[in-house]
Amino acid sequence: MSTHAHGTQNFDKAKRATIKFSDEIMAQVQEIIKRYPTGKQKSALLPVLHIAQAEFGGWLSPETMDYVASILSIRPIEVYEVATFYTMFHTQPVGKCTFEVCQTSSCWLNGAEDIVRYIEKKLNIKVDETTKDGMFTLKTVECLGSCGTAPMLQCGASFHENLTFEKVDALIEKYRSENRLRSYTDLDYNNTL
Amino acid sequence: MGKKLLLHNDHVPNIHTYEVYRAHGGYASVEKALKTMTPDQVTDEVKKSGLRGRGGAGFPTGLKWSFLAKPEGVPRYLVCNADESEPGTFKDRYLMERHPHALVEGMITSSYALGAHTSYIYIRGEYFYVARILEQAIREAYAAGMLGKNILGTNYSLDLYVQVGGGAYICGEETALLESLEGKRGNPRIKPPFPAVAGLYGCPTVVNNVETIAAVAPIVNMGGEEYAKIGIGKSTGTKLISASGHINKPGVYEIELGVPVEEFIYSEAYCGGIRNGKKMKAVVAGGSSVPILPTELILKTAKGEPRLMTYESLADGGFQTGTMLGSGGFIVMDEDTSVVKNLFTFTRFYHHESCGQCSPCREGTGWMEKVMQKFIDGTANESDIDLLWDIQGKIEGKTICPLGDAAAWPVAAAIRHFKQEFIDIAKQKKFNDVKHYYRLNNLTEA
Ligand SMILES: Cc1cc2nc3c(=O)[nH]c(=O)nc-3n(C[C@H](O)[C@H](O)[C@H](O)COP(=O)(O)O)c2cc1C
Ligand code: SF4
Ligand code: FES
Secondary structure: OOOOOOOHHHOOHHHHHHOOOOHHHHHHHHHHHOOOOOOOHHHHHHHHHHHHHHHOOOOOOHHHHHHHHHHHOOOHHHHHHHHOOOOOOOOOOOOOEEEEEEOOHHHHHOOHHHHHHHHHHHHOOOOOOEOOOOOEEEEEEOOOOOHHHOOOEEEOOEEEOOOOHHHHHHHHHHHHHHOOOOOOOOOOOOOOO | OOOOOOOOOOOOOOOOOHHHHHHOOOOHHHHHHHHHOOHHHHHHHHHHHOOEOOOOOOOEHHHHHHOOOOOOOOOOEEEEEEOOOOOOOOHHHHHHHHOHHHHHHHHHHHHHHHOOOEEEEEEOHHHHHHHHHHHHHHHHHHHOOOOEOOHHHOOOOEEEEEEEOOOOHHHHOHHHHHHHHOOOOOOOOOOOOOOOOOOHHHOOEEEEEHHHHHHHHHHHHHOHHHHHHOEEOOEEOEEEEEEEEOEOOOEEEEEEOOOEHHHHHHOOOOOOOEHHHOOEEEEEOOOOOOOEEEHHHHHEOOOOOEOEOOHHHHHOOHHHHOOOOOOOEEEEEEOOOOHHHHHHHHHHHHHHHOOOOOHHHHHHHHHHHHHHHHHHHOOOOOHHHHHHHHHHHHHOOOOOOOHHHHHHHHHHHHHHHHHHHHHHHHHHOOOOOOOOOOOOOOOOOO
């Protein structure tokens, strides 16, 4: 797939035309821009990128980033440099559900490595890979503030804590049957698993 | 158990809602400050309280507020640092998730003191769901007339917004946070100018941690002098400690500063001792950045005095034999833990999180991770210990922001106190990872 480094002229015009927020989302974006002083609309970049990522397939394609730049009246490069700096923005396609397993100290002390290996085996992928059906991506991340309920993983807006292999099984089952994109912006963050 | 000022209503159902929070005395500080005190009087109470920044550095909050420049006609900002990404730290999440109004109340009272009319809570992106909880609390506060125009009928007005980050530890550093809030990469700025003079959009800005801001409400309610009576010496008030690792009761505890470390670890009121009847080996007392200490030195200072949970006592002995209270991220390790492997997770973390602006940090953190990887692979030589020592020394104090120091200190401390572990691995050419994963060790799958 393309990366942010592509020249604008290479983009697929047809694809670009499909990248457009609905009126409802656009209203949300306008509300966000109002939080900042006049002329400081660039401050809305991170929040708007989160929304764009959730709206356009779970990742930020060059077309999506250009679209965000046009909405905020900033140059595309200002979007690319931000999108590539922060770990939550994916500039490559990912699965519908991205499992982000914390691997830092407290989680490691509580078996995070075993969780990672278990998921790798179960989904038949390695870290940073996506299952063939495009359902799951596995990533390792750094401390997510669940050290007291370690080990943990984040998927979309939900934190799954005190993980066991059984919990991982149940999660995979549940997400597979629901078969939808999980985003950080999801409202149903109250998880029972 | 000691006095609680932040989590005293932890047991109250629905304390996250405005009605319940208000019915339990919430927003009293807003009423008192806006109706009966001048902004400077609020700042004076904070000064008298001795409150020190709870984000890690422990800088006196009242003093920081008094540095805020107040040029005519220029807006001033209060920005709450809810980036909480220091490994081992989860107290701000706990407070915001369960007591969102405690932060909103603190933001209003503090913004009033500083003369800010627009304030932001910058929260790490991974805490998106916590941002939703805060936004709900903010909506309720607007509806109740605690935010917006002419709060409680006074002529003070304030708008409060939540801003989500994008996943980057460095955005917890206050100037990187401001860059990020301006929609840029989180590259720390060179200081001076300090945010108090030129912060958000170049305007005077105060950046404070979640817990610091929440503490302002009880300080205004009880008065700074009363608050200062809690704690010991210059460590006044209460502190949230995030306890994790091999303890029986991991979680967030509000302690009166001054509780003995030994009591904190072993008492049923707090961590409840070491899991599975094991012995304790080491503690990282204030988040990943502070020096790790072996059991002898965390329980007692080098002089043999009991170590207390205060800024001063934990730092007693400097880095030779002491550590820091830091962010209050208290990670306990049992006798089976490999300090080398724990350090490896830290070096990987700092390498991942370096923003890359300064060569010593960008290159040094990468090197340290590589050398630590050799220890994990069992291919390290004894000379690699000297190499690590050398690299960390070349980062410390030579960078734009303190992330460089934060990456160097854990390496130095692990070698200082646990050198034999490194030597053993280098000698045996083998790294034995002990299975201390209690929850999972009966599962052979992995
Ligand atoms: C690399 C780095 C990360 C930091 N992360 C945080 C953080 O997540 N939360 C926080 O409150 N302070 C953090 N700080 C400290 C802030 O720069 C700043 O000192 C603090 O927000 C000031 O608030 P306080 O005085 O209320 O503690 C960090 C500092 C550095 C150098
Ligand atoms: S010390 Fe590291 S994180 Fe801080 S500014 Fe320099 S490179 Fe960036
Ligand atoms: S170490 Fe994994 S959540 Fe903190």
